[in-house]
Amino acid sequence: MGHRQNRDAPTRPRRIHATDEEWSEIKIRAQDVGLSIAAFVVSRALGSADPATTREEFLKAQALTSANALLVEIADDIASAGNDVNAVAILAQLVNIAKSLDDGALCDGATPSTEGLS
Secondary structure (H helix, E strand, O other): EOOOOOOOOOOOHHHHHOOOOHHHHHHHHHHHHEHHHHHHHHHHHHHOOOOOOOOOHHHHHHHHHHHHHHHHHHHHHHHOOOOOOHHHHHHHHHHHHHHHHHOOHHHOOOOOOOOOOO
């Protein structure tokens, strides 16, 4: 669990009041972004610029990272192919990536293959 590493002063235990439902949601959201509950509450309350503050944003970032990795792999395959570039295979893979992004498949952890590009 991620704890705040940079502190200007020592911290002290605090109490907050929340319903069971609110507390459960806070715990889930903190776990989703890899923070302790205290670090999550402080970062949210003070408007921290943490890019992954919600599960949806975290999944979108994962999808973009997956898509970027696939595009880099395609670019490497094109560079290594020289004059023997198979444009149809490359186009098919780009369409596959676009469909996966549209369907949200990359958000679910799926990774389209770039097999057959080399």
